[in-house]
Amino acid sequence: MTDKLSNAQIAWRAAQDIADGAYVNLGIGFPEMVAKFQPPGRQAIFHTENGILNFGEAPPEGEEDWDLINAGKKAVTLKPGAAFFHHADSFAMVRGGHLDVAILGAYQVAETGDLANWSTGPKGVPAVGGAMDLVHGAKRVAVITEHVTKDGKPKLLDRCTLPLTGVACVTRVYTSLAVLDIEGGRFILREKLPALTFDALQALTGAALHVSGNVADLHVPEL
């Protein structure tokens, strides 16, 4: 076991919690990777903001249909039972609580469930897309992320310092080191890499970690 999970391994772990038949939205970029790791026998139905339910993988290069893309503007294919709809219906699905799970990336997550994932501050061109809708729509909002930033600062905090995407919306965080639930304004540690002590994890986390019941070992295959 390496000292932390790869992105693929984080995505794999998040995929294990998606039930067969669940309606799922994966944020653009890293979260899209979760679709690759559905456990055998389970088939989620993926939603994309731009108006498709039940799309599948990218087509072979050269066979793209550029009217058939996902929210990240990547070409996709359709699975049997797909449907098209316009943007208001698409966000009715989001805002109306019809998605079972949304999995998003994060700059920061707070123990309050607050998420910051759309803006690193006033510099540059701001862009939000559908993230603010997703965090207040899906029945379960989970985050996948490195446990700390590239320069080693905690991403799990008592309060977010970056502009918020949503307030009190995240309930589970899959990081490169651990799996945590957010309940009652606290991070509850559910799983951690076996080699990592609680204290070592706490030192990498910007909010108090709590334990409620067992803390399982975070086991993920080599990918």
Add this chain to the structure above:
Amino acid sequence: MTDKLSNAQIAWRAAQDIADGAYVNLGIGFPEMVAKFQPPGRQAIFHTENGILNFGEAPPEGEEDWDLINAGKKAVTLKPGAAFFHHADSFAMVRGGHLDVAILGAYQVAETGDLANWSTGPKGVPAVGGAMDLVHGAKRVAVITEHVTKDGKPKLLDRCTLPLTGVACVTRVYTSLAVLDIEGGRFILREKLPALTFDALQALTGAALHVSGNVADLHVPEL
């Protein structure tokens, strides 16, 4: 010329003011008759609340499709260029100002443009249907009505005494005796039956009649 217009004649007169290609909603009952009297060369597109654009006349008896009905629950047919849509889209057409004309019946119309056409008071079972939406949605809301009630009381009043359907919504009234516009909180007489004097019409009207420019003769064919 009889001393007042028949319902068919009132409907005929109202039909003369509907432009070719206009999108029109006709209230259930008497207003439905307006569709019969479109002038030659003009073709309005009729909307019904329950989700059809461009429906046509009733089919022959025995050939009804009871999934193809109008707001009055009468069987209709389709014209080329028809479309189906759900109730929220249907009332988006209404509320969103996409209909050119709505023609409704009335118990009472006030010089303020207020309309009462859904309730005769607290007795019985109240029913409103789409009338309250139509009066605040169509670009032009016109009323067709007898000039007075069956027992001779005025239906055109300074203020409605029955429960309102809408406030300041009607801009033209076609009665069995006259055609009137409502402008600036006043009834402006545009046309009247030639045999009827202004004073005689005023005596049958529960609000002051005003003249602005010419009052034309109300000429309608025998029907």
Add this chain to the structure above:
Amino acid sequence: MDKTIPSLAEAVAGIDDGATVMIGGFGGSGAPIELIHALIDRYRTTGHPAGLTVVNNNAGNGHIGLAALIEAGMVRKLICSFPRSADPVVFTELYLAGKIELELVPQGTLAERIRAAGAGIPAFYTPTGFGTDLAIGKPVAVFDGRSYVQERWLKADVALVKAETADTHGNLTYRAAARNFGPLMCAAATRAIVQASRIVPAGGIDPEAVITPGIFVHSVVLVADPAQEEVLNRRKANYFEEVQG
């Protein structure tokens, strides 16, 4: 994924006493007669579900479908826009006797409240009803110089809807103007139960032709040759006489 339920009885089995039940249809067009009758069958056998709040555009016609549901004594309150029909005697008598509650809602507001529920919009403003008795007690606001009434979303525990074709994922098409409230109600209900004239495998409906995406649908039951309320009423059909007799 297969949302197909093998029988009408199983399809309506989980509806509780006191539930809010949306029923699709505008008059007889789109009325899910078989689902409604299955629900009455269950009530007559088990005494449940009782005390329902029903949302429909109308209040039933004759003695079948929604009218029979009301006549069976299962409905505590009706939310509708137009409780009149060719033969509204069942509702009318109960209403005038004070035995059923009525919330009268303008038709477009009814549609939009249901749509808002499905779309996660708790409240919206509409010009409809401003200054009328149906806006009494509702917040009013002025936008761009015009007055509007605030209306709230209308959610349901269950929707009973009639579709033409369903696939096993719950994607739906409708038939002509039978569409009406169906797509809105499926999205507004915690559980949308659909009777369809035809059920096809996933992939059997063109993705362009789907009117209600399957995400809004929870159960699909086949009713291959559904009754048409208007046809039943023209032959004076009566749910109670036919079942009992």
Add this chain to the structure above:
Amino acid sequence: MDKTIPSLAEAVAGIDDGATVMIGGFGGSGAPIELIHALIDRYRTTGHPAGLTVVNNNAGNGHIGLAALIEAGMVRKLICSFPRSADPVVFTELYLAGKIELELVPQGTLAERIRAAGAGIPAFYTPTGFGTDLAIGKPVAVFDGRSYVQERWLKADVALVKAETADTHGNLTYRAAARNFGPLMCAAATRAIVQASRIVPAGGIDPEAVITPGIFVHSVVLVADPAQEEVLNRRKANYFEEVQG
């Protein structure tokens, strides 16, 4: 009734300086490239329309379509959710230089504001954006214990939309996910101008298959083999170089 316009130039002739113009499409999917280029052609010939407010999900990509409209200097303000793309240099440079205004709107709120405009709903409440910088200054209300932001409708003078098939009444179908904002924008604009790959007589589209009913559409122009933004950008197409040289 025939809403067909014989040429792209005539289709975009009546758009005024300062107009609010909604442009359909999500990225390149559904982008009405030919209508946009016709509008730029007109501006380069006549100097009009200038000072436009443009509503689109994005801010253009490369140097064609919406990006070219911005590059031509016709756009004063952009209302969008995601002004990033593979090559957003045109917008980015103008924005960072303070030469174009940006109103950033969450994508679902953008869609719902446009939908509200078409549906006559001046304001609605959404959970989206509550407690964030994008809700600053907006009214907030609590419904059933949860906090919501009040959002206003978003209307336009003109919508430019790409459809697959149109009939002469303006009934439309779309192609796959190119549908996106098209139906909403048609309804939200005073004048919806549509380019279609195919125009058929009234009756040529199954009434069940109509996605945008003709009541929401004002002009239809044939573009039989429309360009695809993504394909143009992959070959580094540039509106200005191609037109000029």
